[in-house]
Amino acid sequence: MSQLTEGDRGPAAYANPYLSGVLLGLTLLASYLILGAGLGASAGTARLGAFVEQCLAPAHVAESAYFGRWVEGGRSILYYYLVFMFVGVFLGGLLSAVLASRIRPGVERGRAFGAAPRLLLALGGGLIAGFASRLANGCTSGQALSGGAMLLNGSLVFMACVFVGGYAAAWFVRRQWHD
Amino acid sequence: MIETFFGADQLDTPRAMLAALLIGLAFGFVLERAGFGSSRKLAGIFYFRDMTVLRVMFTAVVTAMLGLAFAFASGWVAPDQVYALPTVYKAQIVGGLLFGIGFVISGWCPGTAAVGAACAKWDAVAFLLGTTLGAVAFNELFDILQRLGIVPGAHTGEVIGEPSEPLVAFGMSPALFALLFTAVAIAAFHAAEWVEKRVGGGGKYLGSPVLKALSIALAICAAALFILPDPLDAPAAPAAGLAHVELLHAIETAQDHLEPEELADRLVAGGQELVVVDVRPPAEYAAFHIRGALNISLPDLPEALEPYRNRGLIVLYSNGMTHPAQARDALARLGFTNAYLLTDGLQGFIERCLKPVSLRSEPLPPDEAAKVRTWRAFFLGNESAPAAAPAGKAPSSTSDNLPALVTTQ
Structure with missing residues (x-):
């Protein structure tokens, strides 16, 4: 495990991206062969949102057209394999970061950009991404990676659209990374 | 023949939850290893500054795509043992475009933000908070989205739309599509290295043994798919x-x-x-x-x-x-x-x-x-x-x- 020095964000500290990609692909393959379903992340946070809303307004969630489907059968909204997978992703990331001494609390941003506006952008971007991943039935994990590997038409279209949307909006938010 | 939790209708059992947790553990570990606990690194792809996302993501998709195609073609796993997400074009096009915008604004996506939060990046925590709010907003706006025709009218399952068939690939033969996809990915890897070098300082894997070996291995695997029977015809049909x-x-x-x-x-x-x-x-x-x-x-x-x-x-x-x-x-x-x-x-x-x-x-x-x-x-x-x-x-x-x-x- 390489010990990182302050300000060292170069790729040398990280694993070879191509080897990481192969390992990620094998993890995805294992998910398909063991669970019978691909990887997923956005369902975890979405169910957390549904769970909080249920605590505040249970009747409203039960009768709502989308979240309502998740409470049928009487099980907890959080009893879902992708919620457990999300917890696993957090713990796996934590394990790797601890081993690599990469836990450094802070708000990642360009030196010329404030922490508060950066947090607002992250929150706003999260709001859009959270909404979009419900609309598309998944995010980069569930759709682009998992659906793409299964050659699903919709997932491949989703993957292309993510890059189109990202590149189209990149110029407007470039300043947050200016040093 | 593999029987999956999904195939056995046991995706809601405690054992499946444990399996999902362990797979998530590996998923998060690999994401962090690759450097995806950093939003700066993730956003780099949109400024041609750091193409790590492209390298990792496309290597992963191609690896899993070829692995799945082999598993299907050899009859190791039947197509009905794996869950295929629905294809709902309108929702996935609008969703994809919006997701890309949210991705570049925040520098995160849900999986990587979980890893970022584990690394105590507060912008990752803010992003995750945003995604839960976004999901609640989607739920509240669901009726309107249906009326606009973005979400299909009939909604019966836990996700939008009806499950689709695997390996659709726009009607192409899966082997041909996988070969084309692999070829595009290998070309994209080399283009990414070249672009990175031009924009500034990167591109250090251009001509590296790892990239060469990976390119050759993926190309051979993709070509070998043509020897095997069509993945969708292969499994149950011949035996029965x-x-x-x-x-x-x-x-x-x-x-x-x-x-x-x-x-x-x-x-x-x-x-x-x-x-x-x-x-x-x-x-x-x-x-x-x-x-x-x-x-x-x-x-x-x-x-x-x-x-x-x-x-x-x-x-x-x-x-x-x-x-x-x-x-x-x-x-x-x-x-x-x-x-x-x-x-x-x-x-x-x-x-x-x-x-x-x-x-x-x-x-x-x-x-x-x-x-x-x-x-x-x-x-x-x-x-x-x-x-x-x-x-x-x-x-x-x-x-x-x-x-x-x-x-x-």
Whole structure:
């Protein structure tokens, strides 16, 4: 495990991206062969949102057209394999970061950009991404990676659209990374 | 053949939750190793500054795509064992565009933000908070989205739309699509290295042994897919199809039949493992049945005959041949290789084996006439009667019960 020095964000500290990609692909393959379903992340946070809303307004969630489907059968909204997978992703990331001494609390941003506006952008971007991943039935994990590997038409279209949307909006938010 | 949690309908069991947690653990570990606990690194792809996302993501997609195609083509896993997300174009196009915008604004996506949060990046925590709010917003706006036609009208499952078929690939053959996708990915890797080098300082994997080896390995695997049968035709179809062909061949060559004379001889000889099954209603069975036959109704056959599966000989009969033939085929499909039906049914058995020699329209050769007498004694005499009982002296109580034995012609 390489010990990182302050300000060292170069790729040398990280694993070879191509080897990481192969390992990620094998993890995805294992998910398909063991669970019978691909990887997923956005369902975890979405169910957390549904769970909080249920605590505040249970009747409203039960009768709502989308979240309502998740409470049928009487099980907890959080009893879902992708919620457990999300917890696993957090713990796996934590394990790797601890081993690599990469836990450094802070708000990642360009030196010329404030922490508060950066947090607002992250929150706003999260709001859009959270909404979009419900609309598309998944995010980069569930759709682009998992659906793409299964050659699903919709997932491949989703993957292309993510890059189109990202590149189209990149110029407007470039300043947050200016040093 | 692999049975998945999804295939076994056990994706909601505690064991599946544990499996998902462990797979998530590996997922998060690899993401962090690759540097995806950093939003600056993730956003780099949109400024051609750091193409790590492209490298990792496309290597992963191609690796899993080829692995899955091999698993399907070799029959290792059946396509119905894996869940395929629905294809809902409008929702996925709008969702994809919005997701890309959210991705570049925040520098995160949900999976990587979980890793970022584990690394104590507060912008990742803010992003995750945003995604939960976004999901709640989606739920509240669901009706409006349906009215706008972005979300399909009928919503019945946990996700939008109906599950789709795997390996659709826009109607292309999966092997061809995988090869093209692999070729594009390898080209994109090299282009990414080149772009990075030009924009500033990166591109250090250009010409590296790892990239070379990966490119060659992926290309070989993708090309090898063409040797294997089409992934979607391969799994269940050939095995089942072959069995059906064998079954039909057996029917054509009458290997599924047993002649009444042979059955009679075998029963008289005794000593062999021979199960004769009468599939008629109990009342008809009670009136008369071939000596030693069991009375089993059609639906009970598989269970009742399980002890005799591929052991000895199973002979099915009814009055005619239709029901036994259908039952035999069903048993053959269930893997019984030793099930037969009686040619011409019970009526044929009576006509050909039990009809008194004196009532026959054509005289029988002496040896056959002797056989008929033996059979009559065995099948019409009471169970303890000696096989050599004189012909035509069957107890009247039994022969009275014989329907149409004398009046057939």
